[in-house]
Amino acid sequence: MEMNFAGRDQLIRSFDAAIGAGDTVQVMRALRSALCDAIHAGDVQLPDCVFEGNAEHYARRELYRSPEHGYCVIAMTWSPGQGTPIHDHAGMWCVEGVWQGALEVVQYELREQAGSRYRFIPAGVIQAGAGSAGSLIPPHEHHTICNASASELAISVHVYQDQMTHCGVFEPEHDDWYQRHEHTLTLDTPAAVDH
Numbered sequence: 341m342e343m344n345f346a347g348r349d350q351l352i353r354s355f356d357a358a359i360g361a362g363d364t365v366q367v368m369r370a371l372r373s374a375l376c377d378a379i380h381a382g383d384v385q386l387p388d389c390v391f392e393g394n395a396e397h398y399a400r401r402e403l404y405r406s407p408e409h410g411y412c413v414i415a416m417t418w419s420p421g422q423g424t425p426i427h428d429h430a431g432m433w434c435v436e437g438v439w440q441g442a443l444e445v446v447q448y449e450l451r452e453q454a455g456s457r458y459r460f461i462p463a464g465v466i467q468a469g470a471g472s473a474g475s476l477i478p479p480h481e482h483h484t485i486c487n488a489s490a491s492e493l494a495i496s497v498h499v500y501q502d503q504m505t506h507c508g509v510f511e512p513e514h515d516d517w518y519q520r521h522e523h524t525l526t527l528d529t530p531a532a533v534d535h
């Protein structure tokens with residue numbers, strides 16, 4: 341499901357232009373710029389539902405899916421205390437911009453893999469504030485995200501290479517290994533939070 345909102349067409353035009361920027365690294369750079377420019381310019385008014393958290397889990401709402409290029413734009417709403425386990429992006433690149441509040445992103449480097457068991461080492465922590473954007477290019481795609489604030493809502497906008505319906509999540513085991521589980525990603529609809 342797609343949503344209409346002020347500034348949407350211009351935002352999508354800037355993403356479409358970025359997709360044609362060249363190789364993956366250049367596309368990531370162009371998308372980060374487009375996203376940061378949009379946040380700083382303040383011309384885009386995300387749909388009202390995006391500003392509503394979901395008490396059960398961080399909320400994912402699809403803003404747009406490109407019929408021409410295949411990329412998907414998802415808004416995520418993080419209530420205080422909400423975050424993700426270590427996860428991958430099913431092999432897709434992704435650009436993530438912080439629209440409001442702040443997120444803590446921990447990047448993990450894959451050290452070993454044995455079947456569905458994985459071992460990681462933390463490779464850096466970023467506190468990403470509003471107006472900043474980062475990108476992930478597989479295979480460097482393992483990370484956690486959480487709301488960096490104990491009291492404020494955080495909102496991020498993610499541009500994925502393609503529709504992401506599932507990803508791998510990694511559960512810690514008794515040693516320093518993790519077990520990969522296939523996780524189905526769901527979308528929150530406006531109806532679920534708009535009363």
Ligand SMILES: [Fe+2]
Pocket residue numbers: 427428429483485
């Ligand atoms: Fe992620």
